[in-house]
Amino acid sequence: MFNESNYIDSVNNAMTFIVAISTILLVGITITMLYFVYKYNAKRHKKAVNIEGNMTLEVVWTIIPIMLVGGMFWYGYLGYNTLVTPVDNATKIKVIGQMWRWHFEYENGVKADTLYLPAAQPIQFEVSALDVSHSFYIPHFRFKQDALPNRNRILWFQTDEKGTWDIACAEYCGLNHWNMYTKVHVVDKPEFDKWLAKQAAGTK
Amino acid sequence: MSSTTSDVNVSYLDYKGKHSGLLGWITSVDHKRIAILYLVSMLVFFSVGVTFGFLMRLELIAPGKTIMEPQTYNAIFTLHGLIMIFLFIIPGLPAVFGNFFLPIMVGAPDVAFPRLNLFSWYLFIIGGLLAIASIFMPGGAPDTGWTFYIPYSIRTTTNVIPALFGAVLLGFSSILTGINFVVTVHRLRAKGMTFWKMPLFVWSTYATAWIQVLVTPIIGITLLMVIVERTLGVGMFDPALGGDPVLFQHLFWIYSHPAVYIMIIPAMGVISEVIPVFAQRTIFGYKFVAGSSIAIAFLGSLVWAHHMFTAGMSNTAMIIFSALTFMVSIPSAIKVFNWVATLYKGSIRTEPPLLFALGFIFLFAIGGFTGLIPGALSVNLNIHDTSFIVGHFHYVMFGGTGFGIFAAMHYWWPKMFGRMYNRTAAKTGFWVLFTGFNLLYFPMFIMGWLGMPRRYYDYLPEFHIYHLISTVGSWILITGLTILFTNLIHALRKGEKVTERNYWNGETLEWITPTPPYVFNFDKEPVVEAGPYEYKRNDVLEPALEEEKA
Incomplete structure (x- = not known):
């Protein structure tokens, strides 16, 4: 239908x-x-x-x-x-909530506070938290996943649409819960690889 | 002995017992006086809750700081939730109207345990005052949300413990009232009052009482465990101490979801009383309306984890809880269809209580349908913890239970106080309230779907228009409430005096008691022969009278 x-x-x-x-x-x-x-x-x-x-x-x-x-x-x-449903060859990204910001960790050790995603590629999110419960919420992607301090929750996601959208916290986490915003950028795969390499170089 | 008998054959309002004045009220074990105690205290708490709601909406009228700091805002939404749920919605119908009318409607002189009943009210008051006192104690008002989610409620330095302990006492008050009602229904029914002849308000209060007795202990124990964890550092829920926060969420919702039905089922009972009386005909599908209360009570106890779809459970658990959530909508739908069918071929008087009942059906239907939406797993992941959910539960709890409470007030006011309010003012108040209500809560559905999370002190500029409409709606809603309550309170002293027993031409037993009822309710022992809404005597009497004339 x-x-x-x-x-x-x-x-x-x-x-x-x-x-x-x-x-x-x-x-x-x-x-x-x-x-x-x-x-x-x-x-x-x-x-x-x-x-x-x-x-x-x-x-x-x-x-x-x-x-x-x-x-x-x-x-x-x-x-x-x-x-x-698990997908093979997904780009693995750790999403970590902390009062009151988001951390993203890529497989090559790159850490960022805004999220970069490759378009048209499967992505695996592993969501957790450092202190209290948060919730990783991307309204444009129509999903959220609670970030809990003692759990790693795994989701698979893919989108063809490129652009920049908001990431919010959806589980009440105290004083600045309302201001735990960051951005997600969905870019072409080559551009994503370039960004990742540049970040990796910057880390060294 | 005969002098004592004549002493109690007076209105419960005029009765002169051992004490007089205020003391005569707060030491009375008369279920009607206790009901009035609950009514007064509940309305005081309600006005505090409304004030907090008003302040929250005012803060959200525009992006950025308007009138308060984030910490104050967080405390205010916590207390708004605690007060509205534990001190207004839960006791609103069972403790006030259940206390007053359940014994009368089954033909009893009082509840089974009158002293326990008064004790429940004291627990309620102490619990309520403790929760409110937490605002003024050093450390500051609790800022955890009414859900007390761990680990945050372990980490915050605010006065969580007094609020938790208050909620535990309120829980015990609720359990004791539940036990009282169950025993009253089983042991004190009048001659001829079989279960299938009980009025539907009694059925619904009875179903509610069972949920109160069975699930409230769980929240009591859980909240005590949080107190122990906070004070002694025993790790049960906090991962830092080796506990599991999801376990807390399960235990919390095992009570708090059925509590939603503790709140709504008695309101459904009120609607099932009001509609037949103002249509002057029997209810359509009596056994289905009665049975669906029990079905809701049962199924409603099995759907708690739909509050936790984003927290993460096994896929099997997700699927089962989603499917059960959809099933619990069926008995509610059956009730709505039977109510509408009861209007068919009635002889309908659009008096204020009926307006509130029709308003209930419309708003509760919206609340029900917007409850199906988050029941679907994928959609839930989008709208969970957004203002969509806030809109949904206000439609159910305020549009449903709140309007049910107002219907009950307007229906039973003349019986309870022997005074009638002004009908035009009541109808005006209804329409103002109804308009304000929809302006206040409907925009929440739209902005929630668009990504406005709940419990936010501030918001992105794209949500401004919805917040603005919502805040203006809150002013109209409060105007409506003011009209309604001014009218009802004014009626207590200046309202038209009512002495006739059966003001609305109802068929249930409260309408054969004197107005206001005597101390032991009835002046002669009631004997029940017909069902509660069998307007058959009209069918039998009127043709006979017409024949006589002819």
């Missing part, structure tokens, strides 16, 4: 699917309710009719919602699954 080619689209699609169904149901419920309140107002409808229930209706409005939420569950699961 949807093009699940990348994670960002899959989240957007699942969101659209759930919001669409919810909106239809909400509008339906609200209009029915207001129509009944108008039509059966005591001024127009003096004598109420006692209807104690209807088994068929109860079954119908139990089964249909179960099927709808089943679909919602499935779309949510599909997108999530791409994040936790």
Whole structure:
């Protein structure tokens, strides 16, 4: 039904699917309710009719919602699954949260406080923290992963889109939680390699 | 002996016991007086909570510092959460209206353990005052958020311990009230009041009482463990001491998610009372509405880890908790459909309580649908811990439970106090509140989806417009609240006097008691023959009367 080619689209699609169904149901419920309140107002409808229930209706409005939420569950699961399915040859990056900044460590030992990613390449994030809990959140990438002091959480991600976006902390971590912002830059693979080499040289 | 009997055949408000004045109230074991004690204290706490909410919104009206420092802001959102959850939403319906009406609705003279009931109120007050006192103690107000997440709550130097201990006492108050209600329902029902004849408010309060009894001890123990960890350095949750913070999150949410249902199920009960009465017909699908409360109570105890999808669990756990989260929406949906169907072919009076009930259905539906969205795993990873979630739970807790509390107030006020409020003012207040509510909370969905994290003192310029609308909404909302409460309080002294027993033409037992109810509620022992909403006597009587005329 949807093009699940990348994670960002899959989240957007699942969101659209759930919001669409919810909106239809909400509008339906609200209009029915207001129509009944108008039509059966005591001024127009003096004598109420006692209807104690209807088994068929109860079954119908139990089964249909179960099927709808089943679909919602499935779309949510599909997108999530791409994040936790291991990919070979991924660029490995350690993401470390500390009150109140982010550290990124690359395989060749390069350390940075802004995140550089190669476009169209699989990336493996290993997320942890030094002090209290944080959460590694890139709104544009539609995911976050809590950074905990005693856990290494691993996610796989890939995007073709180049650009610069915000990284925020999403788990409350004290005084400057609101200001734990940094940037992610997604650049072409050659440009990324050049940046990494330059950083490595700078470290020496 | 006969003189004693006649003494208690007076309104509970006029009763002259051993003590008079304030002492006559704070030593009374009458469930109705205790309910009023809870009502007054709850509303005082509520006004403190609203003030904190107002200040937070004011700070967020524009980027940069507006009126306070980050540390103050962090303390204020912590206390706003603690006060609203533990001192307003949780006790709002069970402790106030459950206390007042549960015994009456099952035909009992009081709850099963009246003294324990008064003791619960004292625990509630001491716990509440302790939480508020933490603001003024040296060290400063707690700044952990109401969730007390470890390791931060171990590291911060603020007054976490008084707040934690306050929450433990409030938990015990909640457990004791729960036990009282369960025993009352099992042991004190009037003759003929079988389980399937109980009013739906009783069903919902009964289901809630079981959750209170079963899960509240877990939070009590967990918070005590945090106190031990902070004071003695025993490592249970803090990784620096060899503990596990995720364990704390599990234990916290094993209580705090069912607590969401402790908050919402009684409100559903109120709506199930109000709709049949103002449609003047029986409820549609009584057994489904009653049974779905039990289903929610049961399923709601199995979904706690959906608060922790970003913390990381095994994939199996993620999938199971996501699927169960979707399942718990089903009994809520069943309730909504049955309420709407109850309006069908009714004879509807759009009195203030019904307006609040309809407002509840609309806002709770939005709260429910926006709860499905974070139930989906991938979407959850985007919107968890953003203002989307803040919007969602305010729609459920305030649009749902809050409007349920206001519906209950407007429905039962004439019975409780023998005075009627001004209907036009109540309806005006409703519409102002409803408008302000949506302006305040709806923008949170949009900015949350766009990446506005929650618990942020400041924000990026692109979110300004949403924050501005939200803050203006908060002013309209507070105006609405002011109209409503001024009207209700004004009615206590100046409102039109009500002496008739059945003000709204309801069929449940509180409407056969004198107005206001006598000390032991009934002037003659109630005997129950019909179900709670069987407007059948109209069906039987009216044709008979018409025949007589003919």
